[in-house]
Amino acid sequence: MGIAKRNSKVAFYGVTTKSGVVYHRMSGFTEFSTAKNPIEYSRQYVDEETEFTDVVGYSPSVSYEFDLFTENPVHLDIADIADNERVGAEAVRTIILVDMESSTHTAVKRDFAVIPDSEGSSMEAYTYSGNFKVKGEKVFGTASTNDDWQTCTFTE
Amino acid sequence: MNFIGIMRDFIKKFDGFGGKYVGIGQLNSRKNCVYIRDFGKTEVMRYYVDGTKILKRRFAAEFETGAGLGSESELETAELCEAFAEWLEEQSRIGNLPQFYGKPAIGVYLSDVEVTMHKGTQKHTLICNVEYMKGR
Numbered sequence: 001m002g003i004a005k006r007n008s009k010v011a012f013y014g015v016t017t018k019s020g021v022v023y024h025r026m027s028g029f030t031e032f033s034t035a036k037n038p039i040e041y042s043r044q045y046v047d048e049e050t051e052f053t054d055v056v057g058y059s060p061s062v063s064y065e066f067d068l069f070t071e072n073p074v075h076l077d078i079a080d081i082a083d084n085e086r087v088g089a090e091a092v093r094t095i096i097l098v099d100m101e102s103s104t105h106t107a108v109k110r111d112f113a114v115i116p117d118s119e120g121s122s123m124e125a126y127t128y129s130g131n132f133k134v135k136g137e138k139v140f141g142t143a144s145t146n147d148d149w150q151t152c153t154f155t156e
Numbered sequence: 157m158n159f160i161g162i163m164r165d166f167i168k169k170f171d172g173f174g175g176k177y178v179g180i181g182q183l184n185s186r187k188n189c190v191y192i193r194d195f196g197k198t199e200v201m202r203y204y205v206d207g208t209k210i211l212k213r214r215f216a217a218e219f220e221t222g223a224g225l226g227s228e229s230e231l232e233t234a235e236l237c238e239a240f241a242e243w244l245e246e247q248s249r250i251g252n253l254p255q256f257y258g259k260p261a262i263g264v265y266l267s268d269v270e271v272t273m274h275k276g277t278q279k280h281t282l283i284c285n286v287e288y289m290k291g292r
Contacts (some may be wrong), residue, residue: 027204027291029205029206
């Protein structure tokens with residue numbers, strides 16, 4: 001039994017091009033941390049001494065931070081959303097999370113709203129940070145690549 | 157090509173060394189030569205969540221001048237060092253940098269200059285750092 005490396009799960013971000021959506025590796029990110037944010041229903045019944053809690057839903061989000069690389073299409077797309085304060089469908093993107101350790105490269109695809117927060121808070125590099133908040137259901141599948149995982153293709 | 161070969165080819169583009177031969181290895185009392193030397197130490201500057209990282213590697217460009225030639229020669233050498241530092245900065249700014257692992261380096265900069273005397277010559281060591289990204 002070995003410890004799972006952080007880089008065993010790699011995210012790919014869908015950037016829309018003239019020929020369709022291309023899923024680029026999310027490189028240059030110093031933070032990509034998932035919070036499940038469970039929604040709880042707590043109540044105390046009149047005939048009970050203790051409170052009861054159930055989980056009735058989830059509102060997952062991913063906090064992100066990256067060093068801006070000027071030729072990275074993922075960075076440029078997120079920066080465009082932040083800089084131009086895009087709203088609604090213009091700020092929704094698809095992210096694929098690939099398990100690089102699994103033999104079949106199992107993957108989960110999901111839509112997220114890009115919620116920018118801050119930028120330029122570091123002296124070492126120009127950084128952008130914010131959250132990806134869930135906008136759709138999980139789709140399970142596998143991922144494959146033709147360019148050593150710089151981009152990937154998702155198969156349901 | 158290995159690290160030092162890549163840096164040698166890059167430094168060759170600097171006009172300030174004039175017609176000096178740019179080689180690899182330790183300087184050994186050869187005039188009109190600039191030698192590129194690798195310190196062999198790589199430092200990880202930044203880790204990214206996908207496994208990529210920014211590495212910093214140190215190298216030096218060394219050349220000799222005659223010792224005791226007076227202030228004019230000293231000034232010329234100082235100007236050469238300044239011009240070299242500015243050239244590195246300019247190359248970083250315009251992105252005209254050597255490639256590592258298929259991607260251009262992030263920056264190359266002069267970090268220190270050492271001058272040592274040896275058998276009637278002054279050895280100038282321009283210590284530089286190059287930062288580049290290494291992928292998965």
